[in-house]
Amino acid sequence: MTSAAGGYGKDDAEAATRLIGYAFRPRLLPHRDAEYAALVRRFDEEPAFEDLVRQSATGLGLQVLGVTMRAGSVIVPVPGSVFETRLEGYARQVRQSHHREAERVLHGIAHLAIAALCFPRPQDLVDDSYVGAVTAAVVDKHVRHMCRELAKRSAEAHENSDTPVEAPELERAWRAYARRSEAGETTSGQVAPTTTEAIVGKALRYLVDKGLLSESENLELASKVYRTTGRYQLQVRELAAVEAYRELLLLGIVPPADSAGSLRVISDDGTLH
Structure with missing residues (x-):
């Protein structure tokens, strides 16, 4: 334990690194592990222990986004860290085709x-009780809506001899997404892996593997519904500072939410409202 003088006891460093280690077990949450829960409480209640955890993480090339009972230990690598997820590693996990350069943009979108x-x-990012939900079809549908909106704006800007400035990053990417087939099957009846809906599905399953989303079957829609976790909420708070994320929101591609901020499945085509 932390000494009365404010220093660290002999077991504190080990405890701090154990808490950091839990971040690499994303599907394990504190309420399922007594030791994990105890370490989260220490982080919350002991400023000196929190400082030790953060300093230890920094030394490893990691950043502590948050440590809570709901989300667990959420720690991400900083650029250049040995723990950073490389594009090659992501490509292997989602089984990208050999057209990796083209698909990198599509996966990013x-x-x-x-x-x-x-x-x-x-407000959804600061409300710890909020749970968002999507399906692969819904995401693909709204990205394609974004593509049509960008195409329309680009055409209007061309007619006006003006340069569109609302979404410069997405402006360069929508053509590649729009050109790719929306859905399809292989000759064996499997979902074609290069379609946009398949790419969205790979991205969703990757987030499930990382403990950022949970998945469940929806019998009415005959499809999987993916719901957010506390871990994902903390990570998206960081993502919200990225210009491309704000551009997506400004394009108005998101569906309306109910008064509680929850997305609800209400239609036969899987649209989330």
């Missing part, structure tokens, strides 16, 4: 759209 659709309003 998919991840931004998932985040924006899961948390369509600023």
